Amino acid sequence: MADTSDRFSFQFDGETIEARSGDTVASALYRAGRRIFTRSFKYHRPRGLLCLAGKCPNCMMHVDGTPNVRACITPARAGMAVRHQNAYPSLDHDWLAAVQRFDRLMPVGWYYKAMTHKWSWHAAEPFIRKVAGLGVAPDPGKGSKDYEHAWMHTEAAVIGGGRAGLQAALDLAMGGAQVVLIDDQPELGGHLRYRRRAGAVPAGTIAQLRSLPSVEIISRAHCFGLYEGNLLGVLQANPHAGAIERLIHLRAKRVIVATGAYEVPFTFQNNDLPGVMLSTAVQRFIHLHGIKPGASAVIVANGAQADEVADDLRGAGVELVTVLAPDEVIAALGSSHVTGIQTHTSRFACDLIVMCGQRVPDAGLLHQAGGKLVWNQERGAFVPVDLPANVSAAGEVTGASLSRAMPLPPKHVPFHKRSFVCFCSDVSTADLRDGIREGFDHIETLKRYTTLTMGPCQGKMCQLAGIGACAHETGRTMAETGVTTARPPNPSVSLGALAGARHHPIRRTPMHDAHDQSGTVWMDMGEWKRPRYYKSASCISERSCVEEEYRAVRERVGLIDVSTLGKLDVKGRDAGRLLDKVYTNRFSDLKPGRVRYSVLCDEAGIVLDDGTISRLAEDHYFITTTTGNLDFVQQWLEWWLVGTGWDVHITNVTGGHAAVNLAGPRARDVLKTLTTCDLSSKAFPYMACRQAEVAGVPALLLRIGFVGETGWEIHFPAEYGEYLWTKVLEAGEVFDIRPFGVEAQRLLRLEKRHVIVGVDTDALSNPYEAGMAWVAKLDKPDFIGRNALSRQAEAVPQQSLVGFIMNDDAVPQDGAAILVDGALAGRVTSTRYSPKNGKAVGLAWVVAKAATEGAEIQIRVNGSMAGARIVPEAFYDPAGERLRM
């Protein structure tokens, strides 16, 4: 008997409903007098509680913002807000029930029959869109922290915590196996909790299982799928206070399915009326919730199958009017609730019709695993056979203890438009007959044409009756008709649960917090957070801040955090050989203490990445790659190393080095104060590298330039990130140093006409067309892409990457179209306003014949065309003198 000690209340459509501890939303509403729980999908017929097991669509409500919640298996909680679905203005008075009068216009497959003209769909759609569907989409912004994932591994998984599942779990555990037991009910015991004649809940077994450390029990968890390799999908409700649902990926060496059998309804006219219930629903009402389901009942059952529920009804004080056989029943009587039942010969008054329906094995998981469902005439159901290795079945799901509730295929099927087979989509026996007569006589095509089994119940209530009707009408046997394919997930899984907690990893540089304290405006580069620009007292807009940063670098000194660069440490006797093989430039002859730039091409000569490579020692190189391409480059190098037998060892050290670029005419003045390393151009020329201490921190200094000014890229251990960043800014204060972000860097490098791989190049770009012929050393022994590059070197280019400068003050956007003589001739890859030139400049791909020096091109700016001129050299310091100062 349900625990009546705890009382609380919740809201239903604004009305306060009293509930007790152990109530579901449905049981509390029923006790409060509610009989209509939803309206059907198509005809808006009143629907009441039918199964009380979460297997039919009749109790779906909107609970705490979530639609389509099955009220009969959802525990009631204090303060819950429950609303009805699919009825206007209320469940008891739904205007859309008038739709039933037009049922002649909506026969099975009526979309295909009615919408024969294009306009008919356009006319009908807005209306259908409003009235079709179930429930309202949940409010956005519901916390993603409410969902979790977990991964479990076990020797044996037992699905189902009824008698057979409990025993199987115990036997396995006693045999030494590690066991996970999954059960979907709030308490273990399966149908023993409400079917008194079947036996008592085995409390001793349960206690024993709970005491074993090798057994893990997960309750209120549905197993919705059995996937390849015995991977089980399990959805656990409310695993703890902080989560709504947990999706468990459970990998088991052996799976034992003990999911039992469930009851399905009979087919007769108006069998969908509130007050028509399955016998197990009545038993749940009485034994789990202490509710008397009605005043006077008629039982529909095959002979002695009625005895059990008759006892239960008598015990609950319900008057037993009579017991009828299933084929005696013609119709349930009543308009919004059962008032009686009609047979061939008479009529009985009652307010409850109890169906002792056929019990059907809940064998979906076994079907998914590859087992077959074959018709068993004696049992009156399809039972699972031919299970794959490591999957077995126990208990009622095997079908061994079932008995027939009625003959199938039925001798006589009352084809009537109000005899419902599919409750989800209002598909009647008449609809099935019509579908079959129209030619859809195979169970799979009949299913798709009528939508039988395709609703929220996923075939639980309707599959057997549907197969029976199909067999009867086609003259085939049940075995010949067969079942439709069971597919996961069943029951359904919310998208939130599949997505899990919305946790996107963020990659932060070692100086992240320092940037945060300095007025940084952040940008995302893949998973990295990078400063886009820095706000300060003197600038407000992005444009003015970027220009200030730009001026600092060009006129004084600036500092940028480039820690996001990919970095690879390459050691080994044959390291130079591998680099020669994979990069287009030559590295085996690079002297220790020197740096060289190269691109990486594939076998087709397409540019994949670029970077600088420093030689630190005879057998030691240090590679930098573009941010975001590190994983690819490392895999590419490892790939081409395989099978060579060469002594090369590659280590990803990206996270281990913080890196900054100190650049500007005063960069040397700043750096001098922090290091004893000789920074003069004589001792430390452009494209050289040195290891030295900077502010007492061991560092690798690379004299390379991306922004076109004298500068050093300084790599040092990440744990000194903030310390060194602060020290450099302090040392630079006297020169009015500015930290600069990605936007300023983009502008600075663009004035120098530096290409960014992946921005200014794409999957069709080769080094020759990109203007980097010098980077491919064709006189090297064979390397990746050499053949293709040789051909490209000789070929006439199709397009070229060129620099351009606008004729006046129009500023295009990245990606803008380029026209020459009115025809599409290319596109802009990068463009910015250049303070140095007083006009916008940029890089663009242009068809070869139009890509000549000085040629005029037209660029689309704000919908109209603006003129520009192609220039061959960099827009700033083309001779590169500033770099070498």
Next chain:
Amino acid sequence: MPAIRQTPLFHAHERAGASLAEHHDWQVPAYYTWAQKEAEQLLKSAGLSDLSWMTKLDLKGWGLKTPPAVGAARAWCLSPQHYLVTCEPPKREAIVANLSSFPASRDLSLPPPVYITDVTSVYAQFLVAGPRSREVLRKLTSLNVSAIDNLASGQASLAHVHSIVLRDDLDSVPAFHILVSREYGESVWEAILHAGHEFELAPFGLKALEFLGGAA
């Protein structure tokens, strides 16, 4: 060298109110509440500590067909002829010297048997320990951590980040070192705290670790 080496969680520890101390030139949390309480929580359920300051050496080379000689430090085999050595910072010099000294009879036509790359700074390193540590981890990774024996390792995605998992129990208490690329440190730390909330997982500092017989 300046004694202000910061782990990737430095500011997170500050925000959490940790009391910081200097440990081999690193700024590390000594405790968040107090050592004994943190240790008790770990022994009862689970704890999380930032051990990014531990020395980590990446070893590759043909000489690693057999495990390297590293004394009391730990050598973890990540893949054939590829080891990760973890140890307390003071032990580093001796280990490197030992690995770098080639036997006199070595055939000089062969390349060096072992190449060492210091990856101390490359990884953020967290210790998840306690009787319920496995339950915490199984909310973050599909790796079957229960199948990792003591002193064995695994690699898998953890909180959507590639991780190396090293099992090194504290006496008989299950304990897992989680290594991720340093830039993911804060992200993964937060994910572990979030997953562990259900089990009352609490961060613990150096003092608690010493109390439990961990690092010195």
